[in-house]
Amino acid sequence: MIAVFGHKNPDTDSIGSSLLYAWYLTQTGQVAQAFRLGEANKETLYVLGLCGIDLPPLMGEIEPAQVVAIVDTNNPAELPELSQTQIHSIVDHHKLAGLVTSEPLSVTLRPLACTATILFAMVKERGLQLPPAMAKLMLSCVVSDTLNGTSPTTTDEDRRAMQDLALQTGLSLQEHADAMFAAKSNLAGMTERDILLSDSKLFTMGSKKVRVSSLETTDPSQALDKQDRLIAAMTALKVEDAADHFFFFVVDIVRSHATLLVCSETDAEIARQAFALELEDGRGELPGVVSRKKQIIPPLERVLV
């Protein structure tokens, strides 16, 4: 059996594409099952509920004989230790991040906004027919990663996949996106730490360990009203991580606007250099910024690497 999973801190594309790729592998004669490496966020739970698909189980310790397939990352920092594990294949849309395998394998990386868009093309090439629930799930992944086409990462191929899948499923793109983003924006029951870790990655930039967290929301005030408590939680988390820098972006996906929070003067200074912005009391405004991959990581790397 091939265990399929995405990155730690999974988002909708990571969990959705695990399920979609496990389905694809099964259709092509393999035995495969989707797993997840962490808790699902509220958007993902909403989407799975709508599609009538069960949440994949948490991946336990990986046995030596376990064959795995990876979606939505190829970054060793976002994966468990796999040096002794046979990797069947990787489907991903990020840059190459230095993974070393012991054997040749299938790797399909494409510079698209979403793993599910790559799977859309693979399903088409094979002449497979998506069941309605899988088509809804695939559409949801693309809507999530492209912020319904408003993110600058969106390519024409992502747009075509969304349009095709909206037709197939009969879902209204705007209504579906609104419902997904409303689910994601509901912070009820979440601690500051939950908020900071809900969509968060640790990067190595030059010699520095850097945590970059995002909160995509239609209602930024739910987070920003708690600015002081969030900054205090950032300080604690940074110590716990032994991280050199920590940047937290509250991304208003309606206005396409990010608010950056930092918890130290050093981080503020790096942010000033990276984004040419003004910060006051650990907070700065970045109009037009929504994409971590395209608009946040590259400027930080230009300063730190």
Added chain:
Amino acid sequence: MIAVFGHKNPDTDSIGSSLLYAWYLTQTGQVAQAFRLGEANKETLYVLGLCGIDLPPLMGEIEPAQVVAIVDTNNPAELPELSQTQIHSIVDHHKLAGLVTSEPLSVTLRPLACTATILFAMVKERGLQLPPAMAKLMLSCVVSDTLNGTSPTTTDEDRRAMQDLALQTGLSLQEHADAMFAAKSNLAGMTERDILLSDSKLFTMGSKKVRVSSLETTDPSQALDKQDRLIAAMTALKVEDAADHFFFFVVDIVRSHATLLVCSETDAEIARQAFALELEDGRGELPGVVSRKKQIIPPLERVLV
């Protein structure tokens, strides 16, 4: 313009697939040109002559604005410094070797014997028609990397590609393979150093720097008659490389049999452990061994990593 090239010390698949992928990219609306990172071997020159295709030019220094595409490797050790270079895409059949890119890109890795077999599938998927010279070149790459289907790396997909391309080109597989291997086996005019470097890779295994060279030949005596001079040249090259270990395999592709030469007692001891073979005067016999990827590197890694 996208500059397409394979690894340093190029073999027939590396140069052939550079030409084939440049052709493919051109057919799909890109501007692309094939280059090479080193001298072509005699087999490659024979194949290009047969196909009536010019040898690609040597790649000079890579300008910052140059976009590149890579075939037949994804290993930074086999490539020039590319950290500031935009990599358009990679098509390869080796394991992931730790390359880091600054941007998302297309990567197509498949666990097949040959890069050209992957390109065969890509050409088919796109519904493109190979010109006769390109079909001959593609067939030659697969024949070269699979030793006409006798290497244990050969998959069913490689076999199907060879059969299909033999039909398309009207070439007899056995006659074509014999002519290619005879061209490769002719060592006239080559120094010991040329022989040792004609198909050679530097690996990092654990903390060790390891050179592994192969000579695939239908006439091993041409090399083995010069055993003492080859071992002397190995000693010199090992110093020059500052390598920890050096293993040279003369591979008889008719008998499927490798003869290993080493130039130090340390290397002999590692070879004994890796291959459970007897060595005398720096020489040991390995019946059935032909593939560096499948039969040589994994046992060495088990001892050294």
